[in-house]
Amino acid sequence: MSWLTEYVRPKLRGLLQRDVPDNLWTNCESCSQMVLIKDLERNEKVCPHCGHHMRAKARERMAWTFDNGEYTTIELPKMPVDPLSFRDSKRYTDRLKEARSKSHLDEGLLVAHGLIKQQKAVVAVMAPEYLLGTMGAGLGEAFIAACRLAVLQKAPLVVFTASGGARMQEGAVSLMQMPRTTIGVQMLREAGLPYIVVFTNPTTGGVSASFAMLGDIHIAEPNALIAFAGPRVIQDTVRETLPEGFQRSEYLREHGMVDIVAKRSELPETLGRIIGLLTKQPAASEAA
Template structure:
């Protein structure tokens, strides 16, 4: 053993080992670019404390934030997983497998039953992390099951939308979920129950053309991107320059497409107030 090894071993007995900085210690805001401690971001409901940018969140966090406390998850419906035997760069089953591994969920829409401000409610949440929250057979079936659960519980159905549109791998079968959802909403109305929509970033495509715009009350989170086609597609079609931010929640509120834009921390209280108003109004 060399003298250098002796010195190194002697120093290691009283010099603490260096600790590596965790990769997930900081979060860079997509809105303003500021760095925030993950712990601070979590305490602020995943809203940037510098610019109020609302990060996209999954179903589990959404349920935790909106319900009063404990809630019960509804079973995820089983549907045909590859009805068209679709393949692009990868087989469709391989894409489903990857999305399930990444999100630990079966598909893009989950339902749960709980209370919001002491009002029983069934809440559906689309997770954009699951193949862009795209609407296919599973999402359509989950939406219908959520409505049926709301009717059985005699409670409102609240949907948090986040989607890039229909799921291309299911073709016409994905588009058929649009009229299915519309019929389900009519069933809810026939039962005298409210249907409330909370649009989150982003809500686009066939979802916007269907159940995302059929609420008794339309709420959106600040800055949410909401639209059918993209800005470049629209501009190239109509050959006109569109206003900056014309598909953001605040612009849509100013032009009558939404009823309110509500901060994430205020959503539980706002939803409780809306449920209270709508259920009293329908009872009257």
């Protein structure tokens, strides 16, 4: 072999080929365009090409919502683990350990308090990274803790919903959280405190059939799926073609189920304005 193949060719390949990290780019779920992950994070996980709102982790939402990304989380009540000793392809206890390890959360709901546009608020965010945000006894107890904290602080409660529904591994125990969370909402009503729900994609099942639909104000991110059963299940049941955009944010706003459809970047300003109007309280800086 000549020096061209043994020496020059490898040198040229080394100059032309560069190692690209696997975690540098991602594809938009909606338009399939490639997006730099750093650009996506700076844009709050909204595709710069088509405006698609991707799923966000609970701590990301907290940082985007509170002023300067500053907030204080609370310790959630401890609940019995695996009340039914459930097992499918894995033990339920093993699934919980994996979920806690990956998400760094104790449950599928993160609760914190702080300021939103200088307005005092308690915020509860459902975590899709924790067993797809499913609702079990732990999440129900965490929601009640959020309601009690709001009553204690005399502050509005803002809930970001993102869930696949009730957690099948807890059977009827998970279904019992539907009336239990409803009682939490009633606590806020009796205290005269605003309860604001922000629908994110997806909000389905027992969550949409309980505390998610009981807000004083309903806000939704663009094109979020908000439903009890999915459109495919409904279409197969009624055997009729459903309207375009059925069960999406914009469709529900047109039919009175959603009050506001707001982009992710607009949510803090929207929440701050609504809280100020509903509480008739000055901003925290003015009160000080």
